[in-house]
Amino acid sequence: MYLKEFKFYRPGTLSEALEMLSNAENGALKAGGTDLLVEMKKGLRSYSELISLTDLAELKEQNEDAEFVRLGAGLTHSEILDSELVRKYFPAFAEAVLQIGSNQVRNTGTLGGNLCTAAACCDSAPVLIALDAEVEMMNKKGTETIALKDFFVHNRRTVLKKDQILTTVVVKKCAPHTGVHFEKFGLRQGSAIAVVSVAALLTIEDGLCKDARIVIGAVAPTPMVSYNAINAIKGRPVSDFYEKSEILLAAGKAASEDSVPIDDVRGGAQFRRNVLNTLTQRAILTALRNCNMQNTQT
């Protein structure tokens, strides 16, 4: 399992990186390398040029304005966990990131790499999609922005063009009285790939679930919005949300019907549907609880 030979480029600025990428014959961007190098070692992919993103300060930026928080694609998972902005505005995102691989993997793996690998089981996407995050992609011609939910095309395929670099994830700050939660089911406690995951976001107003997002992971070729689960809960009075209540059962069932899981070593399709059903209900209830906690704080 040695790597095949490649040329290694280490640009110091984003524009240099874009130049190198557009000139590369068979090049790939390398962020943390925790996906890329594994696939290259296994012989699943081979490149004649690797362009390192690790020195690009532009990809490490994080800042906020009144409406949005911008997170550089080059931030490692550990840097996301240390981010004051993430902890303050998106604690559920931090919880999801904490469940990525091991401490060592989080120390090198990046947000951008996680999204660009576009594995169905990727742990950073569900919460970010629930938060209506957008991603910015740049090439020499300019910047394009797209909703994260539309970024994923298929398992391990995104809309990213060959000459584009994912630069920034833009996350909208939540409306007041909004709760978010991420549930992940893996086959062990630590360092496990998701067999099923769910992110839920609920906004409560006047005792009603005014807005909701349910995003399911590892149960379809891409992380996916479950519109039927959302419809099952949207507009409903908060008093209808309790364990095994009619609408929670309906939401769980709808999510599992929306899913298109596969059979693999980690679990059969029916098993995944059953787990998804339960996990969806749990995610909704916890999101609601987080929302109530936020209410009492403000």
Add this chain to the structure above:
Amino acid sequence: MKKKTPKPLKKGFSRRRFLRGAGLTAAGTVIAGSGMLGLKAQQLPEEKSPGAGVLNLSMHVNGRLRQMSVEARTTLADALRNELQLTGTKVGCNRGACAACTVWIDGIPTLSCMTLAVEVGERKVTTIEGLARHGKLHPVQQAFIDHDATQCGFCTSGMLLTTAHLLAQNSGPSAEEVKAATSGNFCRCGTHPKVITATLDAAAKM
């Protein structure tokens, strides 16, 4: 077969070096020559591409500046083991999943099998050989001995660097915190309970 840079056997070679040499002869490997010889790590930013082929790097390892010849594709783990003979760093799965190869880069536990040697640059690498200070074992090393927290020993150097880092961050961790910190370090012998006991004991004595 992989290409590798064969080195002449030195006088008084060790068993490990003999095996390495024998393997290379049998494989009949070729040197990938290039004009990049003499390139220093510090020069990388100007040069941008070390290219394919052999390059000479200097790297801060365990407090010393070490010279080595590597290729762009050489992982830090292979560079440490094959170039510097720092074979305390173990390569288990070679794909980031077992953490046996954990070293510190600027004090941060990092998978050396997933790091390219050329990317280390000016940062400082600490391997298990650099954990003991002035001839004195680090408290976790002593505690691992006291509690018999190793069996085959393959995961041990990674475990030690992981737990020593934890104790540097958190001087009084709970058992749960030790578990979480070492959850990426796989031990197939099943020493995890003793690793936890030993780490808690080291914390108490530090």
